[in-house]
Amino acid sequence: MTAASKPASRAPVHPVLDVERIRADFPLLALRVNGRPLVYLDSAATSQKPQQVIDATASxxxxxxxxxxxxxxxxxxxxxxxxxxxxxxxxxxxxxxxxxxxxxxxxxxxxxxxxxxxxxxxxxxxxxxxxxxxxxxxxxxxxxxxxxxxxxxxxxxxxxxxxxxxxxxxxxxxxxxxxxxxxxxxxxxxxxxxxxxxxxxxxxxxxxxxxxxxxxxxxxxxxxxxxxxxxxxxxxxxxxxxxxxxxxxxxxxxxxxxxxxxxxxxxxxxxxxxxxxxxxxxxxxxxxxxxxxxxxxxxxxxxxxxxxAMPWAAVEAHEADLLGYATERLSAIPGLKIVGTARHKVSVVSFVLEGVHAHDIGTIVDQQGVAIRSGHHCTQPVMDFFGVPATARASFAFYNTRREVDALAAAVMTVREVFG
Amino acid sequence: MAELGDLYQQVIIDHAKHPRNLRAIADPTRSAVGDNPLCGDRITVYLRLEGNLIADVSFEGSGCAISRASGSLMTSAVRGKSTAEAEDLFRAFHAMLTGTAGTAATPAPLGKLAAFAGVRQFPARVKCANLSWHALHAALTLSAESVSTE
The missing domain is CATH 3.40.640.10 (Type I PLP-dependent aspartate aminotransferase-like (Major domain))
Structure with missing residues (x-):
């Protein structure tokens, strides 16, 4: 589908979704933040970019x-x-x-x-x-x-x-x-x-x-x-x-x-x-x-x-798996309530934690290297409808993994420890 | 590296979970709103003045642990003080959070408010700690009915 006039695509072909190989294409995912490997769960705000996109712009x-x-x-x-x-x-x-x-x-x-x-x-x-x-x-x-x-x-x-x-x-x-x-x-x-x-x-x-x-x-x-x-x-x-x-x-x-x-x-x-x-x-x-x-x-x-170049059915299956797994892991945390429980969802999980404001969740999980969004997400009427000032939101892209869901769940547990 | 314990000091957790003076004053001499719309924190500070004396002070609203604890400790600190003393504390607190020396030759002693010193290492949260103080300042100086620290 590449036009003849464009630089030849260097996008790799993934017969099945090889997430580790995909991750290797995204340089930012290898960063460490606050001494921990970055767990980037804010793709609904902006996604990370593969080297191919960075190179195309530079070239x-x-x-x-x-x-x-x-x-x-x-x-x-x-x-x-x-x-x-x-x-x-x-x-x-x-x-x-x-x-x-x-x-x-x-x-x-x-x-x-x-x-x-x-x-x-x-x-x-x-x-x-x-x-x-x-x-x-x-x-x-x-x-x-x-x-x-x-x-x-x-x-x-x-x-x-x-x-x-x-x-x-x-x-x-x-x-x-x-x-x-x-x-x-x-x-x-x-x-x-x-x-x-x-x-x-x-x-x-x-x-x-x-x-x-x-x-x-x-x-x-x-x-x-x-x-x-x-x-x-x-x-x-x-x-x-x-x-x-x-x-x-x-x-x-x-x-x-x-x-x-x-x-x-x-x-x-x-x-x-x-x-x-x-x-x-x-x-x-x-x-x-x-x-x-x-x-x-x-x-x-x-x-x-x-x-x-990605097998899109495999991408959708992977994201559905991440959504299901994150929903299950987060729901098991005492006092945590998921906001947004529609039958048909993409891999976005908004949640509130009893007695803890979303910004405190955001700061505390950031110390574990976990980047999530906290706030009203530019949807104040949605917050008003659910009667919350803000939510924490983890959003997953095809480059995220179950291991990162585990890191999020563990980081949210430390929020409980800080607030006793 | 910034440590969580620097931010969430025990006194801050205590005041966040059990905020003092979290109520409205029915007939305040003055009040002002501190509103950080991007993060959703909104705090109203109420003052009952007797001459230059802060006879009663309280706050209401929703916000994160840092802004709640700050409202609680701020109201505890300025009750019974003169308006000039409260303004001195506002300047000293602001100087501590922003790492500036402040303008006072002898800054007002911060006491328990020093628990917020660690907030400086979390730049995104400085506005949370400042919010109730800016609302207090606005109420004291009648400079605005609503202020923001964003």
Whole structure:
């Protein structure tokens, strides 16, 4: 799947999931922290990067750096070919129909803001409604609040149950003639819930309502097919799926993107400019004003190469095993309660410990080399719903091991010792 | 290397588990909120002043062991002090946490508050220990209704 113009992929092939060999590709996993081997369990915040991604980014700067879509010289053509080659890779990765439907952005946050600013502002009128869910990340709440406030529209929220599963009947009842968009996360970052987005898209489409899916937490774990989901927009962050920071993707159906006004103005997004009138470039350039993050795009391409070489069924089986094992080990700790117990989950385990604040858990396990997230995970409404100020969250990627789950469980036991 | 025992001193664990003065004052002379939205700690400090004397002081809210213990020890330390003495303690405490010398020629004696000296080795947690003190400072100086140490 590598475009001829890109540097040849060095991604290894794993007939079965050889986790130790995979770990050897991720230099940071060999670090020691506080005198202990690092146990990195915060991949839902950002994943670690394989050497192949690090090398691709460095090699772009060393051997191919030139601006894209500009000059006629060979180097610029090479950079443009590499950049556009990755667009094709992303198209195939997401199952999109056309590379014009792939817009490079900074991350999922910018992808959602792009749709809120462009699609939302053009389409929302006073009294209209945008439907989001109770488990959205702040990045899929605040952009809609901003545009709703500006347009006099209202935000409606799909409720969830105590397991952290959306209530689909309530969702269906929320949809009405005033609903102009549904924006829902594919996977919850703080609960791990996998939402039935295909079914949710179908319910919205039955009423002619477009749907944006926030895929920031889904793409690292699931094989995503945007045409199967039939969503209108899908947002992805590169850094959560072993790619570089500062690069992400907005997928949008061509007919949706065609009808939307530009998001930012500048170079690269125009067809012609005079002081009287500017006409815009065709897709996807219309939404890519200014010099893009070319090195980030090249790194994202290497990340997709790496991923394509892994047997994905084996990855999913391994992550499911880690989730099951971590759930079992943590549940056995007295006073520990798991927050987010949906039937369908990715390998994310949020938990609280009776009488101990999440930040104290985070600091104490860090002394054992265990890196987990503590806080509200940019989902304050989820914390409010469960009546907790914060949770501790361990999130697992395919490079994690059962041994690391054991290290986490042992470290959490020391929290009990500190607090007597 | 920083040791956990430096952070979670016995006096801190004790005050975190059994916080003193954890209540509201019904009719406070002044109050202020300390809010660290990124970590979710939120503490309200209440003051009842008689002239320049802190006749009663209390706090409420949710937070980690460090911020709770700090609220408990702060309120214990400044009760019965003058507002000027409380401000001296605020400066001395802040100087201890940030490793700066402070501005006072003879810093106020910290007593039990010295238990927080180890927090300096955990930079991510300094804001937790500081929160109730900054709320106190805001209430004393009427500088703000809500402060943050993030």
């Amino acid at each position: 772009y700067y060393a051997q191919a750096n030139a601006n894209v879509h500009r000059a006629v010289y060979s180097l610029s053509e090479r950079a443009t070919a590499a950049y556009e080659g990755v667009r094709g890779q992303v198209q195939r990765f997401l199952g999109a129909a056309d590379p014009r439907e792939i817009v490079f952005v900074r991350g999922a946050t910018e992808a959602i803001n792009l749709v809120a600013h462009s699609f939302g502002r053009a389409r929302l009128r006073s009294g209209d409604e945008v439907v989001i869910s109770a488990m959205e990340h702040h990045s899929d709440i605040v952009p809609w609040q901003l545009v709703c406030e500006e347009r006099g529209a209202h935000l409606r929220v799909i409720p969830m149950n105590r397991d952290g599963e959306l209530l689909l009947e309530e969702y269906a009842a929320l949809l009405n003639v005033r609903t102009k968009l549904v924006a829902v996360t594919h996977v919850s970052n703080s609960l791990g819930t996998i939402n039935p987005v295909k079914e949710m898209v179908a319910l919205a489409h039955a009423r002619g309502i477009p749907v944006l899916v926030d895929g920031a937490q889904a793409a690292p774990h699931l094989a995503v097919d945007v045409r199967d989901l039939d969503c209108d927009f899908y947002a992805v962050s590169g850094h959560k799926m072993i790619g570089p920071t500062g690069i992400g993707v907005l997928y949008g159906k061509a007919e949706r993107l065609e009808g939307m006004p530009p998001y930012q103005g500048g170079g690269d997004m125009i067809r012609s400019v005079t002081f009287e009138k500017t006409t815009y470039a065709p897709l996807p350039a219309k939404f890519e004003a200014g010099t893009p993050n070319i090195a980030g795009v090249v790194g994202l391409g290497a990340a997709l190469d790496y991923r394509a």
